[in-house]
Amino acid sequence: MKPSFKLTNKGRGLIKCVNCHKIRIIYSESRLNSDERTKLSDIKQTIHFCCGDDLIPDDAEYDILREKKVCADKRRNCKSPVETLVYKLKKSLVCVACCGPVSEDISEKFKETKTKFSTVLPNCEDEKCLKFMFGIDKGPYKGWICKRPKKQSNKEIINEKKRRHEGAKQRMNQAKKRKKEYN
Ligand SMILES: [Zn+2]
Numbered sequence: 697m698k699p700s701f702k703l704t705n706k707g708r709g710l711i712k713c714v715n716c717h718k719i720r721i722i723y724s725e726s727r728l729n730s731d732e733r734t735k736l737s738d739i740k741q742t743i744h745f746c747c748g749d750d751l752i753p754d755d756a757e758y759d760i761l762r763e764k765k766v767c768a769d770k771r772r773n774c775k776s777p778v779e780t781l782v783y784k785l786k787k788s789l790v791c792v793a794c795c796g797p798v799s800e801d802i803s804e805k806f807k808e809t810k811t812k813f814s815t816v817l818p819n820c821e822d823e824k825c826l827k828f829m830f831g832i833d834k835g836p837y838k839g840w841i842c843k844r845p846k847k848q849s850n851k852e853i854i855n856e857k858k859r860r861h862e863g864a865k866q867r868m869n870q871a872k873k874r875k876k877e878y879n
């Protein structure tokens with residue numbers, strides 16, 4: 697079931713699934729105050745959250761969180777890859793399939809790929825993680841999600857034109873010079 701509000705910019709925190717160990721996002725319609733944040737962290741410490749579960753227990757003491765529509769996206773199950781927002785909220789790279797850390801090499805590959813695509817979710821490239829992403833992966837690398845190719849910025853296009861123009865000018869001057877030398 698889809699949350700009843702638009703999720704864009706509504707990520708408030710993270711929670712780990714006890715089954716697949718992937719990190720999922722906690723959303724709420726409006727920002728939480730410090731009381732609500734405390735209640736939420738109590739829940740995070742006490743429940744055994746699994747992808748697709750209700751996040752907020754039925755107890756009346758959590759009514760305020762229900763009013764704020766605090767939830768996880770129940771459409772995500774353990775077979776769903778890690779979402780882009782996890783990288784942003786966590787501020788570190790994780791594997792799109794197992795949520796584990798990625799190697800130095802993969803980090804480098806990520807940095808390079810990020811110059812070409814706006815959305816890049818790396819894969820630790822473990823056999824099981826490549827298998828997990830089979831049919832879900834997009835882009836140039838097996839098991840990765842690389843979406844929304846970046847367009848060259850205007851400045852880059854202008855610089856390239858300039859470079860080409862300079863090159864042509866140089867070649868022309870050289871040709872002229874050679875012609876002079878022959879004459
Ligand atoms: Zn799970």
Ligand SMILES: [Zn+2]
Pocket residue numbers: 791792793794795796819820821822825
């Ligand atoms: Zn992995």
